[in-house]
Each structure stands twice: as C-alpha cells, then as structure tokens.
Amino acid sequence: MRAHTRIGFILLLTPLVLWLGLLIIIPHIDMFLISIRERISFGVYETSLAQYEKALTEPLYLRTFWRTAVMSVLATAITLVIAFPVSYYIAKMAKGRLQQVLFMLCLIPFYVSELVRTFGWMILLRETGLVSNLLQWAGLADQPVEMLYNDAAMMVGLVYTSMLFMVVPLVTTLESLDDSVIEAGYDLGGSGLSVLREIIVPHAMPGIVSGCIVVFMLSLGNYLTPTMLGGKDSLWFTEMIYNQFIVRSNWELGAAFGFMLLVLSSVIVWGMLRLTGRTLQETMG
Amino acid sequence: MTPDLECADLVKRFGETTAVDNVSFSVPPGSFFSILGPSGCGKTTIMRMIAGFLDPTSGDIRIKGKSVLDTPPNKRPVNMVFQHLALFPMMSIAENIGYGLRRQKMPRDQIARKVDEALDRIGLPGIGGRKVDELSGGQKQRVAIARCMVLEPDVLLLDEPLGALDLKLREHMKVELKALQAAFDTTFVYITHDQSEALVMSDQIAVMNAGRFEQVGTGQDLYYRPDTPFVAGFIGESNRWKGRIDRIEGEALQMRTDSGLAMRATAAGPLAAGDTAEIFVRPESIRLAASAEALSGFDNQLQGKVTSILFNGAASRVLVQDDAGETLEVTLPQSGEFAALKRGDAVHIGWGAAQATCFKGAA
Numbered sequence: 001m002r003a004h005t006r007i008g009f010i011l012l013l014t015p016l017v018l019w020l021g022l023l024i025i026i027p028h029i030d031m032f033l034i035s036i037r038e039r040i041s042f043g044v045y046e047t048s049l050a051q052y053e054k055a056l057t058e059p060l061y062l063r064t065f066w067r068t069a070v071m072s073v074l075a076t077a078i079t080l081v082i083a084f085p086v087s088y089y090i091a092k093m094a095k096g097r098l099q100q101v102l103f104m105l106c107l108i109p110f111y112v113s114e115l116v117r118t119f120g121w122m123i124l125l126r127e128t129g130l131v132s133n134l135l136q137w138a139g140l141a142d143q144p145v146e147m148l149y150n151d152a153a154m155m156v157g158l159v160y161t162s163m164l165f166m167v168v169p170l171v172t173t174l175e176s177l178d179d180s181v182i183e184a185g186y187d188l189g190g191s192g193l194s195v196l197r198e199i200i201v202p203h204a205m206p207g208i209v210s211g212c213i214v215v216f217m218l219s220l221g222n223y224l225t226p227t228m229l230g231g232k233d234s235l236w237f238t239e240m241i242y243n244q245f246i247v248r249s250n251w252e253l254g255a256a257f258g259f260m261l262l263v264l265s266s267v268i269v270w271g272m273l274r275l276t277g278r279t280l281q282e283t284m285g
Numbered sequence: 286m287t288p289d290l291e292c293a294d295l296v297k298r299f300g301e302t303t304a305v306d307n308v309s310f311s312v313p314p315g316s317f318f319s320i321l322g323p324s325g326c327g328k329t330t331i332m333r334m335i336a337g338f339l340d341p342t343s344g345d346i347r348i349k350g351k352s353v354l355d356t357p358p359n360k361r362p363v364n365m366v367f368q369h370l371a372l373f374p375m376m377s378i379a380e381n382i383g384y385g386l387r388r389q390k391m392p393r394d395q396i397a398r399k400v401d402e403a404l405d406r407i408g409l410p411g412i413g414g415r416k417v418d419e420l421s422g423g424q425k426q427r428v429a430i431a432r433c434m435v436l437e438p439d440v441l442l443l444d445e446p447l448g449a450l451d452l453k454l455r456e457h458m459k460v461e462l463k464a465l466q467a468a469f470d471t472t473f474v475y476i477t478h479d480q481s482e483a484l485v486m487s488d489q490i491a492v493m494n495a496g497r498f499e500q501v502g503t504g505q506d507l508y509y510r511p512d513t514p515f516v517a518g519f520i521g522e523s524n525r526w527k528g529r530i531d532r533i534e535g536e537a538l539q540m541r542t543d544s545g546l547a548m549r550a551t552a553a554g555p556l557a558a559g560d561t562a563e564i565f566v567r568p569e570s571i572r573l574a575a576s577a578e579a580l581s582g583f584d585n586q587l588q589g590k591v592t593s594i595l596f597n598g599a600a601s602r603v604l605v606q607d608d609a610g611e612t613l614e615v616t617l618p619q620s621g622e623f624a625a626l627k628r629g630d631a632v633h634i635g636w637g638a639a640q641a642t643c644f645k646g647a648a
Contacts (some may be wrong), residue, residue, distance in 0.1 A: 202376075
C-alpha cells in the first residue's frame with residue numbers, strides 16, 4: 001500500500017520536476033553562466049561582471065530598463081482602474097445570463113492570437129485607419145491623423161491584452177462578497193465611496209494583488225505589443241534582449257539583460273506584496 | 286404619542302406579482318413588533334422597504350411621524366440586523382461597531398468610548414481587538430446588534446437573525462434579545478417564520494400571508510382568538526374538520542363534518558346554516574379519559590383507539606383514531622394518570638364548544 005502511494009506520488013511529481021528542471025532551472029543556470037563571462041577572443045572566455053557593468057553604465061540600456069519598469073507599473077494601474085468597475089458590474093450587478101454573456105465577452109478576444117489582436121489596433125489607429133477617417137469625416141481633423149507608434153498606443157495595447165487577467169481574479173473575489181455586507185455598509189450610514197474604500201476594496205484585496213502581479217509580469221515580459229504599437233522612443237526591455245540574442249548574437253549581454261529583468265520583476269512583486277501586507281501563499285492560494 | 290414606525294397602505298409589486306398588498310400598521314415607541322409568516326409571504330420585502338433598499342410601489346413609510354420615502358438607506362434613522370448578520374469580516378470587532386460612528390465623523394476617542402460602552406452593554410467587554418471569525422454564533426449576534434445600537438436608531442429591524450443558530454442557542458438568544466431590547470429601550474421590528482420566536486419576544490405580532498396581514502395582536506390574541514383560519518392553522522397545532530353548518534344560534538353552532546360527525550363549536554365571524562366551514566381544535570384543549578362518564582360535561586365526545594404515542598417530554602402527544610377513521614392529536618397529560626397508555630388502547634376524548642373555533646371555509 002505504501003509502495004503504491006509512493007509510486008503514485010513519483011508519477012505525479014515527475015512531469016513537474018521535468019518541466020521545472022528542463023525548461024526553467026537548467027536554462028536559467030546556463031543563462032546565468034553565460035551572463036557572467038566575457039569573450040576574450042575567438043572561443044576564449046573569462047569569468048567577469050563586464051556584461052552587468054556595461055548594462056548598468058550605458059544610458060540607453062539603463063533608461064530602457066527603468067522605462068519598461070515604470071510603464072509596466074502604469075499599465076498595471078490603468079488595467080486595475082478599468083477592470084475594477086467592469087468586474088464589479090459582472091460580479092454584483094449583472095444577474096444570470098447577462099453575467100455569463102459579459103464574462104464571455106471578456107474572454108472572446110483571447111480566441112484570436114495576440115498578433116492578430118494587435119493588428120486590429122493597428123487597423124483602427126493607423127493614419128489611414130478607421131479612427132482617423134472618422135475624425136476627418138466628422139470634421140474634427142483636416143488631415144489624416146497618425147495615432148500609432150507612440151506610448152499612448154502602446155499603453156492601449158498593453159491594457160487591452162492584460163484586461164482578462166485582471167477581470168478573472170477580481171470577479172472571483174467580488175462574487176464571494178455577500179450582498180448583505182454591502183447593504184449593511186450603506187445601512188449603517190456609509191456613502192458609496194466609504195463602502196468602496198472600507199468594505200469592497202479590502203475584501204477584493206487578494207484578487208487585486210494577484211491580478212496586479214499577473215498583469216505586471218505580462219506587461220514587463222511583453223514583446224509583441226511594444227514592438228508593433230510603440231514608436232522609436234518606446235523601446236521595451238524585451239526588445240533589447242531580443243536584439244542582443246538574435247540581431248547582435250551577443251548572448252552574454254542578452255543573458256545579463258534577462259537576469260536584470262528577472263530581478264526587477266521579483267523585486268517589484270515583493271514590494272507589491274509588502275505594500276499590501278500579504279504573503280505570496282495568501283495571494284496565490 | 287407618535288408611533289416610531291408607521292406604514293400606510295404599503296404596496297410592492299414585482300412585475301405581475303404583488304409581494305406586499307396594502308399593508309398598514311404602526312409600532313408604538315419602545316415596543317417589540319414581530320412580523321410572522323411563512324417564507325415567501327412578503328415579510329422580507331416589507332423590511333427592505335423600511336430599510337430603504339426597495340421603493341414601495343405605493344403607500345407611505347413614516348418614522349417618528351416623518352415620511353422617509355425620499356431618504357436613502359444611509360440617511361434613514363433605521364438600522365438593520367441582517368439574516369446572516371453581515372458583520373464586516375475585514376474589520377475587527379471594535380471597527381465593526383465603530384463603523385457607523387466613523388461615518389458620522391465622530392472624533393476617534395469618543396468612538397472608542399462608545400464602542401467600549403456598547404461591548405459592556407452586550408456583556409462582551411474586551412473583545413474589541415478580535416476578528417469576526419473568532420467569535421461564536423451567539424457573540425456575533427450580539428455584536429451585530431451592538432453595531433446598530435451605537436447609532437441610536439429610532440427603529441431596529443431584525444431579519445430572522447436567529448435562523449443560523451442551533452436550537453439551544455436560539456432558545457437562549459430569544460430571552461437575551463428581549464432583555465437587550467428592554468436595556469436599549471428601542472423599538473424592534475422583528476421578522477421571522479418561527480412562531481415560537483415571535484410569541485416569546487413580541488409585544489405585538491402581525492401574522493402575514495401572501496402579502497397581506499391576516500391579524501395583528503398580542504401572542505395571546507393570536508393563539509386563543511385567531512381571526513382567520515390561516516392564523517389558527519399557522520400559530521400552534523390544531524386538529525381540523527371540514528364540513529357544513531347544520532344550525533347556528535348566535536355564536537354557538539353545530540356542524541356536520543364531511544366524515545359525518547356532528548360537532549359543536551363557536552363561530553368566528555358571521556356564519557349561516559348551510560355554509561361550508563372549518564373547525565379548529567387545539568390538542569391541549571382535548572380531554573383524554575378512560576370512560577365516557579368522565580367526559581359528560583363536554584359538548585363534543587368521541588371514542589377511539591390510540592394509534593401512536595409521540596413522546597416529547599412535556600409536549601407529548603397521543604394520536605387517536607376515532608370511529609370515523611380520522612386521526613386526532615391530543616396532548617398527553619403528564620399527571621401520571623395515562624402513564625400506562627399504549628398503542629391499541631381504547632380511549633374517550635372530549636372538548637368544549639368554546640375551545641372549538643369555527644371559520645367560514647373556502648368553498
């Protein structure tokens with residue numbers, strides 16, 4: 001009997017160990033090793049921190065690094081502000097069929113690949129696009145308006161891509177809030193704002209934190225949206241990693257960038273948890 | 286004296302259905318008023334209208350003489366204890382009780398003092414720092430009441446707050462609620478489907494059925510002098526017979542039951558010979574005897590066989606099947622006289638016409 005349970009346990013654990021080991025741990029160890037070496041001449045390498053030094057002293061690299069971090073935080077905040085009322089409506093105001101339909105509407109864009117979705121935004125926003133034509137037709141613009149290739153367009157794309165990952169945890173936590181608790185908040189003299197601040201938001205906090213973590217990581221690691229919708233000033237850190245690995249074949253610097261990104265996301269997620277006084281177990285469990 | 290709460294011709298319709306149908310009542314200050322009815326009778330709808338979560342289709346709600354129809358729920362001088370209490374799980378007990386005071390922008394130290402006072406009042410001093418889920422059911426109950434009472438509402442609404450408690454605690458909380466009401470000297474409006482809760486605690490009870498008030502009165506009124514067959518059937522246990530009235534003289538009447546028995550009873554409301562009617566007799570009004578002679582003073586006498594003894598301590602009953610084949614519930618006297626009674630024994634039963642109430646039956 002004991003032997004049976006043990007075999008079952010091993011069988012269940014094997015895929016997980018393989019997955020973690022082959023796809024995450026081993027590549028990361030290898031990446032780390034690559035990142036701390038310097039190419040002296042053809043085929044000759046030496047251990048050094050030169051790559052990190054280069055990454056931290058070169059203004060373009062450093063600026064892109066911080067910009068990516070700040071923009072990702074901003075994208076997360078905007079997503080939260082938009083997703084919260086949407087989730088509240090789906091979880092608390094909509095009833096029965098309407099609730100399912102609205103939830104499906106959030107999900108349906110994800111049936112299409114991210115690439116196609118992003119092209120959709122390009123069709124809308126480009127110079128000869130729908131919005132531009134509409135503005136000209138309405139007389140609000142006298143020449144074609146280019147709305148692509150800037151930070152705003154990129155932000156729209158990022159928020160749009162992340163929406164569902166914020167809505168799902170929020171709807172789940174908000175649904176678990178008893179209606180009568182909200183009513184009690186009003187009954188005891190609370191206004192809409194104080195009920196939101198003292199009752200709804202504290203209750204939804206686990207959903208808010210886990211939604212924010214997911215959206216932040218997705219934004220930080222996004223490659224497609226900043227590349228396609230962003231302008232020449234909206235360089236994203238993932239683009240730099242791509243450039244080093246693929247365009248410049250400078251794996252050493254690319255690996256160093258990769259590690260910097262990993263540290264950055266870990267630090268910000270940790271900071272987010274500290275700020276809200278939660279532990280990772282609470283949020284994910 | 287202006288009543289604390291007054292509802293006038295209150296109507297609430299949801300689409301085609303009328304949940305509350307022309308209900309009027311007034312609750313004098315400091316009294317304990319219950320609305321008793323089966324689930325779905327509209328009692329929760331009335332309560333939600335008083336609290337302000339629903340707008341009545343027509344009619345008026347006045348608190349201390351002033352109409353509150355245009356007042357939103359957070360401004361009404363009424364507070365509500367919810368069915369599942371709805372304590373705020375994200376706050377400590379002290380924060381829960383202080384929530385309403387914080388909304389009134391009361392200074393912090395004053396709130397702390399009031400919260401401590403309230404905790405003393407409900408007999409739970411020093412638990413302010415605890416979390417909601419650390420309390421027992423009865424403690425939560427008291428905190429939910431304290432959370433409302435610190436705001437000194439004109440009327441406290443209670444929506445079946447004892448429903449979630451176990452039997453023993455419920456019995457205890459009945460007494461405690463009544464004591465709290467006396468201590469706070471506030472008007473309580475209590476809704477429940479449990480007649481014993483209503484009977485034990487209330488000064489006045491309104492029995493509600495299908496959106497209407499059937500009868501409003503004290504517990505004794507409802508129990509001994511029900512106005513309608515619904516009240517007679519809903520409050521307490523009853524044996525019932527349907528039949529047609531043979532003759533009637535003033536209030537005294539004789540009815541022929543569908544099974545062919547002749548029965549004497551007292552009329553409630555106007556009845557005439559030939560009307561279909563229904564007689565209600567309480568199990569405790571029926572006298573049990575071993576011989577017919579012992580019952581000679583009673584207007585109605587039957588004999589039958591014991592089919593079953595339902596032992597329940599002081600509330601034990603005997604099921605007696607009469608010669609017509611109908612089964613009656615009779616209270617088993619606890620004087621020892623019938624201690625040896627067993628299934629299959631022949632018994633005589635009898636009751637007075639005054640204890641048998643006759644209502645006009647539905648056709």
